[in-house]
Amino acid sequence: xxxxxxxxxxxxxCAYQREYYKRNKRKINQKRLLDEASNPxxxxxxxxxxxxxxxxxxxxxxxxRAKRYQEIKKEREEYKKIMQEGVTPxx
Numbered sequence: 682x683x684x685x686x687x688x689x690x691x692x693x694x695c696a697y698q699r700e701y702y703k704r705n706k707r708k709i710n711q712k713r714l715l716d717e718a719s720n721p722x723x724x725x726x727x728x729x730x731x732x733x734x735x736x737x738x739x740x741x742x743x744x745x746r747a748k749r750y751q752e753i754k755k756e757r758e759e760y761k762k763i764m765q766e767g768v769t770p771x772x
Contacts, residue, residue: 687694702709717723735742 717727
């Protein structure tokens with residue numbers, strides 16, 4: 682079966698969304714804080730949504746966290762090895 686447009690472009694779309702959030706994080710959080718200050722029920726709804734999302738996706742989230750940890754650990758070990766050899770790393 683042929684992939685849909687969204688399936689074909691998922692990685693590019695996610696990368697764009699991550700970049701957009703990084704650039705606008707402060708503005709997004711300020712808007713959320715103002716919105717929640719005027720409507721306290723939104724805080725409860727957001728927290729409940731976050732809890733439910735974590736419960737539902739716990740295995741996936743923990744696997745991603747473990748993968749990132751292993752990547753960072755590998756990079757640190759490579760850096761230590763380079764430093765022990767006395768070679769200045771090129772960053």
